Amino acid sequence: MGPTSPQDLYLPPRTALGPLLSLGTSPGTPPLGLLPLLVPTSPPEAPPCPGSHVRVSPCAVELQSPLFAPGDAMLPWRVSRWAMQLSLQVACPPGALVAGKSGAGARSPSMLVPWPPSLRGSSSLPTGAPEVALTAERYPVQRLPFSEVTEEDLAAFEHMLPGRVITDPEVLAAVNVDWLRSVRGCSRVLLRPRTTEEVSRILRHCHQRNLAVSPQGGNTGMVGGSVPVFDEIILSTALMNRILSFHDVSGTLVCQAGCVLEQLGRHVEERGFIMPLDLGAKGSCHIGGNVATNAGGLRFLRYGSLRGTVLGLEVVLADGSVLSGLSSLRKDNTGYDLKQLFIGSEGTLGVVTAVSIACVPRPQAVNVAFLGCPGFQEVLQTFRFCKAQLGEILSAFEFLDAECMQLVGRHLGLSCPVRGSPFYVLVETAGSSVAHDSEKLTAFLEQALSSGLLTDGTVATEQRRVQALWALRERITEALSRDGYVYKYDLSLPLEQLYHLVPDLRARLGPRARHVVGYGHLGDGNLHLNVTAEAYSAELCAALEPYVYEWTAARRGSVSAEHGLGFRKKDVIGYSKPPAALELMRQLKGLLDPKGILNPYKTLPTRA
Ligand SMILES: O=C(O)CC[C@@H](O)C(=O)O
Ligand SMILES: [Zn+2]
Structure with a gap:
């Protein structure tokens, strides 16, 4: 088999990797041979992973790489750690499935598109993975009287977005399911605008026609907010991925809504800053999507909520009108702060199309300590002591229990770097002086160890080791x-009761649950x-809910x-918000989206 020109193949984030990834329609076809494979690793300076290869046959491309264990499911978590996007440069023989489908030459990551037509025939399911139940079948939800998409609607969309109106059932199958594979809609059209003006035209049309719309970013949410429930039109921000400006004195970044967080991080890091969220x-x-869900994450402790770091937003309202508020001002008390309405509104009040956000200076020194604790009381005391001793350099304080660690070991093959303990804590410091920070951290660790708060600990400063320690915490979701x-x-x-519910539930559920874990x-x-x-069970669900919410x-x-x-989770809002607050939320929804076309069936409970 002679080498041929490289092709660029992109696999969407939820692409499953079995022992072999098969993109072909006839897995039985004998492979033509093995080819070297370049997997871009994160951080970018890391060398391509050696020993990876693809197997190419006329109708199948299979991937083997030490980066992925047999049976791996390619979750967004995994993508972030090991490959910014799984963008493979593959030398293909003529006639291979990918040949000629994805355009020649390497594309820059920002041009990678989530669901290119070249993936026809591919599967995003692990081999043998069960089909996700349709949301409308698993949950008691009624379709609201929205219009259905007609041929005329499709023609109108095609006129607005030539070539970016997707009706391919295989592409739609992927974007109808959340990445946790817990909910599934049945949308028949995916729209991929590039500009705010295009979003505005789409929504103006949908508003006039009473068509429901489900906005979708990276589809990495945890509560089924980014996929349709019925046949809502999926409005993807994937092609709205331009950085509009960055100011290296103020640290203000202005970008379109579809920019991937990690890519923004790289952009600002090259200029001496970091994103305020991770x-x-x-x-x-x-x-x-981060803004629409008010994502918290790992830097919240240090830099606070997006409600503070987002300086301005551009939002398209349900009727297509554009609310331009891409301010870069840190202070602005002129009237109501309207952007706050859209932060955390999960696409139900408007579609965020661009964001202005305050980035923070890149720390000169980062240390991560991974520590074992003998009990939860010691975890709390370690936190208290940590705040007192480390003060302004403390940038993260995360914990996990021993059962989490076992699952991370069992399912991901990661080993615990310290002596086995009932709890583990990850402490990160980020500051401006290597010597000063390590002196403070060492003093803290010595005292915490000698006073019995800790059983063991390890510290990393080198980037790869820092990332390896973070992986133990960040990849728990994937292990679960x-x-x-x-x-x-x-x-x-409340902090003092943070973990009590975990042992309580273990006792309550007994062998009905495989594992009950606490971390965060x-x-x-x-x-x-x-x-x-083992599987979803209404009986186990009834043992958990409303018990967890009432507790x-x-x-x-x-x-x-x-x-x-x-x-x-929309129906449990009442456990955390009083009826008057809920009523005001409904009124705001009615004001901004009178026909209720934006992300229906989400955030607010269905009226009885
Ligand atoms: O999977 C989860 O429950 C949490 C996911 C995420 O918020 C995390 O902190 O790792
Ligand atoms: Zn979290």
């Missing part, structure tokens, strides 16, 4: 997804409580600390 899904999530069906709860609770952003009072089981409400906590309500 999350496991950074390799796939879009900044517009491999453990079975996952019931997810994202709770804000302890520094923000945010527990991620996850329960895994949380009794402690004046929040039933959604940072993931939002989306479709799956």
Whole structure:
């Protein structure tokens, strides 16, 4: 087999990697041979992973790489850690499935598109993965009386967005399902605008025609907010990925909503700044989606909420009118702060098309300590001591329990870097002086170890080791997804009771649950409580809900600390918000979207 010209092949974030990834329609076809494979790793300076290869046959391209374990499911978390986007340069023989389909030559990552037609015939499901139940079948939800998309509508959209109106059933199958594979809609059209003006024209048309719309960014949400419930039109921000400006004195970044968080991070890092937010899904999530869900993440403790760091927004309202507010001002008390309405509104009040955000100076020194703790009381005391000792350089305080660590080991093959303990804590410092920061951290660790708060610990300063320690925390979601069906709860609770619900649920559920784990952003009072089981069961669900919500409400906590309500949690808003607040929210929705076409069935509960 002679070498041929390189082709650029892009796999969407949820592409499954079995022991072999097969993009062909006839997996039985004998391979033609092995070819070297270049997997761009993150960080970019890391060398391409050696030993990877693709197997190419006339109708199948298969991937093997040490970066991915057999049976790996390619989740956004994984993408962020190991490959910004799985963009493969493949030398293909003539006639191979990918040949001639994706355009010649390497594309820059920002031009990679989520669901190119070249993926016809590919599957985003792991081999043998069960089909996701249709949301309309699993949940008691009624379609609202919106119009259905007609041939005339499609023609109108095609006129607005030539070549970017997608009706291919295989492409639609992928964008109708959330990445957790927990909800599935049945939209028949995906629109891919590039500009605010195009979004405006689309919404003006949908408003006139009473067509429902489901805005979609990177589709990495946790609550089913970014996929349709029925046949809503999917409005993707994937092609709205231009950086509009960056000011290297103020650190203000202005960009379109579809920019991928990790790419924005690279852009500003080259200029001496970092993004004020970081999350496991950074390799796939879009900044517009982050804003629309008010994503919290790993830097919240240090830089606070997007409600503070977003300086301005451009939003297209339900009727197509554009609210231009891309301010770069840090202070502006002229009237109501309207952007706050759209931050965290999950696409139900308007579609965010561009964002102005304050970036923060890139720290000169970053240290990560991974520590073992003998009990939850010691975790809390370590946090208290940490704040007192490390002060302004503390940038993250995360925790996980021993069961999380076991699952990360079992499903991802990551080993625990410290002596086995009931709890683990990840402490990050970020400051401006290497010597000063390490002196402070060392003093803190010595005292915490000698006073019995810690059982063991390890510290990393070198980037690869820092990332390896972060992986133990960031990849828990991925490990859980491999453990079975996952019931997810994202709770804000008083710190002193943050973990109590975990042992309580273990006792309550007994062998009905495979695992009940607790981890999360302890520094923000945010527990991620996850329960895994062999499969979804209404009986187990009934043992969990409303119990978890009542338990949380009794402690004046929040039933959604940072993931939002989306479709799956919308009916529990009442555990955290009083009826008067809910009524005002409904009035605001009615004012901004009188026909209710924007992301229907999400965020606000269905009226009884
Ligand atoms: O999967 C979850 O429950 C949490 C995901 C994410 O918010 C995290 O902090 O890792
Ligand atoms: Zn989180």
